[in-house]
Amino acid sequence: MTDVTEIIAATKELMPDVLARHAQLIGIPSIAFPGFPEKPVHEMAQAVIDMLRDAGATTARLQEIPGGYPAVVAEIEGPEGSPTVLLYAHYDVQPAAESQGWTSDPWTATTKDDGRIYGRGAADDKSGLAMHYATIAQLAKNPPCHIQVLVEGEEETISHLEGFVESNPDRFRFDVAVIADVGPQAVNRPALTTAMRGDVSCTLTVSTLSAPVHSGLFGGAAPDAMTAMIRILDGLHDDNGDTVIPGVESHDWSGAHMDEAIYRQGSAILDGVDYLGTGSLSDRVWARPSVTVIGMDVPSTAEGGNVLIPSVKARLSLRIAPGTDPEAQLDALMSHLRAQAPWNCRVEVARVKAGSNFQADTDAPAIHAAEEALREVYGAEVEQIGSGGSIPLVASLLRCSPSASVVLWGAQDTEHARIHASDESVDPAELERMIAAQVLLLRRLGAEA
Known part of the structure; x- marks a missing residue:
């Protein structure tokens, strides 16, 4: 049985590095919408490659996507017979117009009095990138399973990745996909997202x-x-x-x-406005x-x-x-x-x-393993929640690996993260807990193979 205390301690030790890299990513205005500069998007893709290689994913590289911005992919070989786990996040962000009413520079990671880190993409989805970086940094030297990494560059706009995935199904064979692009209702309130509109x-x-x-x-x-x-x-x-x-x-x-x-x-x-x-x-x-x-x-x-x-x-x-x-x-x-x-x-x-929408098989062993990882790290019961938002790529991935399980989680809390809006933010303590849970999950998936 993996020692959760050991993982929590190792994650805490890594956090200064994680937060420094997270801040660097926030500083790159990687808006993939038509009409915005292309250079920062390509700069962001390269920053993701450099970060993954530093973590130990030495195969990290660009994957050209016809008609769109490139993805970043990587593979880490695990023990023979172990499951393959796909880690997904995206490196593009929403625009941050001045008219939204930001109270700090959206392209500078700013820690405010509440302890949260503010900036465009701080939660959506550069927190997911930070989770994957920290997970790989802890596991790359002795991976418990095969790890694939897929980082998209157009999730916030009209994605070209879905068509590429479905046209190349042999490249996307996996047993479990871990999608770090959602979050709980509130910090320190662990949750799995089991359905999306x-x-x-x-x-x-x-x-x-x-x-x-x-x-x-x-x-x-x-x-x-x-x-x-x-x-x-x-x-x-x-x-x-x-x-x-x-x-x-x-x-x-x-x-x-x-x-x-x-x-x-x-x-x-607004006060007084009805639902x-x-x-x-x-x-x-x-x-x-x-x-x-x-x-x-x-x-x-x-x-x-x-x-x-x-x-x-x-x-x-x-x-x-x-x-x-x-x-x-x-x-x-x-x-x-x-x-x-x-x-x-x-x-x-x-x-x-x-x-496409999504509904998880909540009886799948990987879902139970994810719930148990959250329960051990947080010391609290886990909620199964939905998401009003969408990640259509999940359906494309499942067409390639129809028997796979999908774990949807992350550090984007509903209460304060304000994704897509002004003053987007993430709680660094929540990010730390989610990193520990993700490391624990991958170790458990490998141990149970």
Whole structure:
């Protein structure tokens, strides 16, 4: 039996190095979105290679991905007959616009009075990179199992890695995937994510006029596209705020309950504003669909003139319930939108993507091993929670290794991490605990082979 006390002590000794490397990564603005500089993204990829090689993964190298930014891959050979464990994280980050209201430089790792480390990517997902670095640093000299490393460069934008993985299935054979890109509800509250919603999206264009015309001379009979768009979008929710689209499925959540105080803190809902929907918070965020308008092409208030707007375009994101067919759910959304045409306006709907959802086999031995590792490190019972977010690559990986287990965990707590938002942060003590749990898990997986 592996001595958890030994692993916890070794992890604590390593943490100054881990946090220094984590800070270096935060300082690289690796935004892979179109229109942002490419140089920092490539710089970040090389920084990941250097970090993995320093940890002992000497095979770390770039993997070119057709049409997109490169991934970073590595392999460490373990004992003959031992399982293969895939470690996944991503090195790209969300933009950090000044308009978000950051209180410190997003590209400088800043430790504040609460002890948390702030910066873009501090949690999502440079904490995952730090976990893998520290895990390899402790195991590379005497690996308990075969270790594969896969670090993506486009997880936050439209990924090209999914197609590459599915086109090269022989390169992605593994027994257990450890995905370090989620986290618990709150720090020091251990959790495994056992289900994720999928994310399907499309664009909706509504047109009513061939050109903008004077709103006084023609308004009142000639419809403007914005008003038609509003009427269509209003029909996607009922009076309770539940997403109601024919053919889009809805489930209930059977795992741990979402803590309302944590949800309110993490979601930044204004005082007095009601929640959307019905059912428990866990149902609404982890198991039911949620449609959102995430972008719209319209004149700004500064540009708005006294004209009827002839055409408006919106992008819709639909988070779909775990266990549903992404293509079928996207088809249902698009069919519903095409059927809406107030005042016989012209409606065009175009597919953007269909990102898969995920449901873990919670009876799998690797899931039990992960729960036990968390329990021993934290000294507390482990929650099985969901994620309203998505990691579509998981489905692609499972198509290559359909009998594999997937462990989803990390240091991105719901309560304070604020991923994708201003003042993103990670708790270094939580990161330390998760590193110890991950080292313990890999040792146990190797010992049980």
